[in-house]
Amino acid sequence: MTRHRALGFIVGGAAVAVIACWQSTSVTAQAPAGAPAYRAPRTAAGQPDLQGVWRAWNLAKYDLEDHGAKPGVPAGRGFVVDPPDGKIPYQPWALEKRKQLLTKIHEADPYKNSDPLAKCYLPGIPRLTYLGWPFQIIQTPQYVAFNYEWSHKKRYVPVTQVPPPPSPDDQTNWNGIPRGRFDGNTLVVNLTNFNAYTWFDMAGNFHSDALKVTERYIPIGPDTLRYEATMEDPKVFTRPWTIRMELQRQKDTPILDYECTAMFDELGIHHTWPRDFDVE
Amino acid sequence: MTVRVRVAVSFLLAVLVVTPALVAAQESVGSDSAAARALQREVAAVKAGGPVPRRADGKPDLTGNWNPTLGFLSHTVILEDHPGGFGIQAGKSLIIDPPDGIIPYLPAALAERNRRRDDANGYEDQVGHCEFYSMARIHQFTQEIMHSGNSVIINATQHITRVIPLDRKEHLPANIRLWLGDPIGRWEGDTLVVDSTNFNDRTRMALGGDFHGPDVHIVERFTMKDSNTIDWTIRFDDPKTYSRPWTMTSAKPMTRVRPVGNEIFDAEDTCHEGNVDLIHLKGVYDLAHGKDTPLLKK
Numbered sequence: 122m123t124r125h126r127a128l129g130f131i132v133g134g135a136a137v138a139v140i141a142c143w144q145s146t147s148v149t150a151q152a153p154a155g156a157p158a159y160r161a162p163r164t165a166a167g168q169p170d171l172q173g174v175w176r177a178w179n180l181a182k183y184d185l186e187d188h189g190a191k192p193g194v195p196a197g198r199g200f201v202v203d204p205p206d207g208k209i210p211y212q213p214w215a216l217e218k219r220k221q222l223l224t225k226i227h228e229a230d231p232y233k234n235s236d237p238l239a240k241c242y243l244p245g246i247p248r249l250t251y252l253g254w255p256f257q258i259i260q261t262p263q264y265v266a267f268n269y270e271w272s273h274k275k276r277y278v279p280v281t282q283v284p285p286p287p288s289p290d291d292q293t294n295w296n297g298i299p300r301g302r303f304d305g306n307t308l309v310v311n312l313t314n315f316n317a318y319t320w321f322d323m324a325g326n327f328h329s330d331a332l333k334v335t336e337r338y339i340p341i342g343p344d345t346l347r348y349e350a351t352m353e354d355p356k357v358f359t360r361p362w363t364i365r366m367e368l369q370r371q372k373d374t375p376i377l378d379y380e381c382t383a384m385f386d387e388l389g390i391h392h393t394w395p396r397d398f399d400v401e
Numbered sequence: 402m403t404v405r406v407r408v409a410v411s412f413l414l415a416v417l418v419v420t421p422a423l424v425a426a427q428e429s430v431g432s433d434s435a436a437a438r439a440l441q442r443e444v445a446a447v448k449a450g451g452p453v454p455r456r457a458d459g460k461p462d463l464t465g466n467w468n469p470t471l472g473f474l475s476h477t478v479i480l481e482d483h484p485g486g487f488g489i490q491a492g493k494s495l496i497i498d499p500p501d502g503i504i505p506y507l508p509a510a511l512a513e514r515n516r517r518r519d520d521a522n523g524y525e526d527q528v529g530h531c532e533f534y535s536m537a538r539i540h541q542f543t544q545e546i547m548h549s550g551n552s553v554i555i556n557a558t559q560h561i562t563r564v565i566p567l568d569r570k571e572h573l574p575a576n577i578r579l580w581l582g583d584p585i586g587r588w589e590g591d592t593l594v595v596d597s598t599n600f601n602d603r604t605r606m607a608l609g610g611d612f613h614g615p616d617v618h619i620v621e622r623f624t625m626k627d628s629n630t631i632d633w634t635i636r637f638d639d640p641k642t643y644s645r646p647w648t649m650t651s652a653k654p655m656t657r658v659r660p661v662g663n664e665i666f667d668a669e670d671t672c673h674e675g676n677v678d679l680i681h682l683k684g685v686y687d688l689a690h691g692k693d694t695p696l697l698k699k
């Protein structure tokens with residue numbers, strides 16, 4: 122029982138804050154598409170200046186699709202803007218697999234819980250963006266650095282010409298391998314080389330190691346970024362699909378810290394389970 | 402298959418960083434490995450430093466990758482004078498004040514340090530859990546320093562990133578406690594001074610159990626000597642743990658090295674994901690403390 126509460130605390134810690142921002146969330150979800158007229162300030166190197174602390178104040182972490190209330194989860198609108206029906210275009214077998222995965226998202230023991238985040242594993246991209254914790258963008262002429270408050274994780278996105286990623290046969294990452302570029306106002310990040318162990322949200326939405334993601338960070342005002350991510354994975358989906366949401370600038374507080382595994386220790390949960398990722 | 406390799410690497414790192422006996426293995430690998438030889442070539446290739454590079458505001462430009470050991474990894478366990486052995490290189494104390502090179506613990510704190518130093522309690526070291534290195538442990542790693550707006554950013558391995566504002570005056574409220582503290586930077590002449598408070602009580606400075614309390618006040622000084630060299634000192638003031646403030650430096654001056662290819666773009670900070678060795682550390686701990694252990698059941 123204690124363990125169950127503990128787990129809820131770890132994976133759903135920001136629930137109260139999210140509920141408190143419920144109203145702004147619906148506005149975010151309904152933000153209209155279209156070319157933004159706003160032109161971001163430029164860095165000394167002439168690139169759009171995206172620097173600062175950003176946060177997704179929305180319900181995407183729970184479920185990317187329209188959903189009713191579930192235990193601990195507020196009902197909410199989805200974030201899938203393509204296909205137009207707002208549903209992730211799963212192949213039939215994959216829809217079945219999602220059902221299976223959902224039977225184990227309430228397991229109190231992190232090892233038995235199907236959600237990789239319950240074990241504090243790297244959440245993957247795009248999930249890390251809207252997990253509920255803020256992140257800071259720092260730019261140099263060569264790369265855009267993302268520093269995440271969640272477990273102090275960081276990634277570097279090159280925006281100049283660098284050699285392509287190694288073959289996925291040689292290297293796969295939890296967060297994929299990024300290659301970026303600026304397209305006018307927009308930072309475009311192409312991600313490949315994913316492993317098959319991350320999810321998109323807490324609702325069992327998953328992918329395979331064939332996943333490719335294209336992220337777009339589009340400044341649409343001094344304190345707002347539009348965030349889009351397009352997922353392609355011919356092993357799991359029938360077609361590419363896209364989510365869209367807005368990220369708000371956090372002005373009052375720098376990024377602090379949230380060391381996920383330390384929360385296990387604090388709650389007396391030993392994270393000594395086997396890590397054999399080759400076995401389903 | 403790829404995953405298995407990466408998991409194995411993470412596992413190896415966890416073991417090497419945590420277990421003193423295996424750190425010994427790391428040390429002996431340290432001087433011979435391809436990586437160490439590459440680092441030594443990098444360092445040898447660096448020409449004698451030129452004038453200190455400067456930014457538009459006239460202050461030194463610290464941008465670059467800086468290595469504070471030059472492959473001479475000798476202080477992963479003990480920061481004070483220590484003999485070599487079991488593959489660990491002998492090392493002179495990193496403590497430059499007090500002059501005797503000994504951390505001036507209060508008696509109760511020294512007893513606690515010695516309790517932590519006991520291998521039987523190694524499971525308690527947060528780094529074995531893939532949690533945060535302490536500020537003092539950063540002196541083992543290459544650090545990347547960059548300037549951005551009114552901040553200095555310092556990145557090191559294993560998800561250590563510090564964003565140090567130069568324009569903030571006051572630290573965060575005392576009840577916000579952070580693994581790397583709350584750093585605020587300022588210039589004193591050509592020296593970057595980083596003042597940090599608001600720590601938690603969970604980090605250790607080395608495998609040998611050295612520690613500071615949560616109310617420690619840490620001041621680091623980065624002084625650029627020439628375009629390829631930074632002198633770094635770190636001062637600990639914690640009257641609840643030490644009888645007087647004390648100051649440490651890195652094994653070697655921080656020396657400019659070149660970043661390695663695409664590594665920063667293609668690698669990622671995984672550790673916990675492949676930390677299969679934690680169960681063994683816990684087994685050692687449980688055995689030593691008379692508890693049941695899954696290791697005995699196998």
